[in-house]
Amino acid sequence: MEECGQECIDEWRRGIALASKDVIDWVKENGGEILIKLIGIDDLKKCLSKRDVGSCLWTLLDVATIVLAVGKLPAVEKAVSRVASGIAKFFEESAEGKRIVEKYRELLEKLKKGEKTPTCPVKPRAAISSAPPAMAAGGWDDYCTYKLPVELRGRIPSLDVRSIEKIRQYHFPGGQFSVSSKGLFKDTITNSDPHKILDKGLSDAAEFVRNKDGYFEKTFKCTGVGYSSTVKGGNPADFVTVVIETGGGVVTMFPV
Numbered sequence: 001m002e003e004c005g006q007e008c009i010d011e012w013r014r015g016i017a018l019a020s021k022d023v024i025d026w027v028k029e030n031g032g033e034i035l036i037k038l039i040g041i042d043d044l045k046k047c048l049s050k051r052d053v054g055s056c057l058w059t060l061l062d063v064a065t066i067v068l069a070v071g072k073l074p075a076v077e078k079a080v081s082r083v084a085s086g087i088a089k090f091f092e093e094s095a096e097g098k099r100i101v102e103k104y105r106e107l108l109e110k111l112k113k114g115e116k117t118p119t120c121p122v123k124p125r126a127a128i129s130s131a132p133p134a135m136a137a138g139g140w141d142d143y144c145t146y147k148l149p150v151e152l153r154g155r156i157p158s159l160d161v162r163s164i165e166k167i168r169q170y171h172f173p174g175g176q177f178s179v180s181s182k183g184l185f186k187d188t189i190t191n192s193d194p195h196k197i198l199d200k201g202l203s204d205a206a207e208f209v210r211n212k213d214g215y216f217e218k219t220f221k222c223t224g225v226g227y228s229s230t231v232k233g234g235n236p237a238d239f240v241t242v243v244i245e246t247g248g249g250v251v252t253m254f255p256v
Contacts, residue, residue: 012104018097023048026090032079034072035061049161051169054084091160092249146202149216155248159198163250164191171226171254183237183255185226194253197222201242201253208244215251216244226255 024041027033027048035044039060047056057080146156169175173187204220211217222240237255245251 008104011100015097015100015104018093019101021090021094021097023087023090023094027083030079030082030086031075032083034075035079035083038076048083048087049165051162051166053087054080057084088160088162088249091162092158095158095160147205147207148202149208151246152216152244152248157198157202157242157244157248157250159194159250164194167194167253170252180230183226183228183232185255189225193225197225197240197253198242198250201240211243214246216246218242218244219256222255228256 023045024036027036027044032044035057039047039057043060044057047053047060050056061076061080148157167185170177170179171182172178172185172189175184178184200222201218201220204218206218206220208216208218219239219241221238223238224236225240226237227234228237239256240253241256242253243251
């Protein structure tokens with residue numbers, strides 16, 4: 001800890017602040033209290049975990065409900081727009097906060113046991129939506145070894161609840177949008193496993209390249225997690241491709 005001093009303390013405090021923020025409090029702060037009144041907290045939370053938050057909200061906000069709230073339509077439209085456009089950033093920051101807190105808890109445990117601490121304790125790790133089980137006896141891979149495009153400028157690729165839901169829809173057996181041209185993960189893959197696979201990919205020596213859509217893409221060695229596309233035979237896959245946007249979010253990830 002003496003290697004980073006106040007910097008570690010500041011990051012810890014930032015992590016606590018981000019991780020402790022409640023999504024409903026965030027909705028209220030962003031003008032969404034009217035949505036809570038019209039939809040209810042339980043249904044609102046379900047919508048916030050969906051890929052298309054706006055469509056989900058409007059499905060619940062049927063015309064009859066809005067008509068009952070005479071004169072409230074402009075406020076409803078504004079609330080839906082603000083919540084739908086900002087919720088992804090909230091989840092990313094919340095995930096980052098949880099990961100920071102987990103990082104320092106691991107660090108404190110090592111200090112209590114008298115173990116050597118990492119040489120770059122304040123360098124950020126891949127953010128996750130909740131702290132999953134350790135990858136192995138040694139815990140998560142050392143985030144100091146991540147090999148990222150210089151264009152990311154310190155933004156660490158992250159997975160959140162919606163990222164994993166999207167991967168399940170496109171790259172798991174029976175997924176709503178799965179296609180024969182893309183590989184599929186095994187149906188035994190849990191929601192913790194994509195974090196482990198991403199961690200492995202970020203540390204892999206393979207280089208990221210820009211794809212035709214302008215995203216960063218890397219294919220890395222990762223066996224036993226899925227199968228190649230059916231057009232390529234649907235055989236056990238030896239590699240996984242991860243696609244990352246310029247902001248650091250994971251666009252998709254699939255076996256090849």
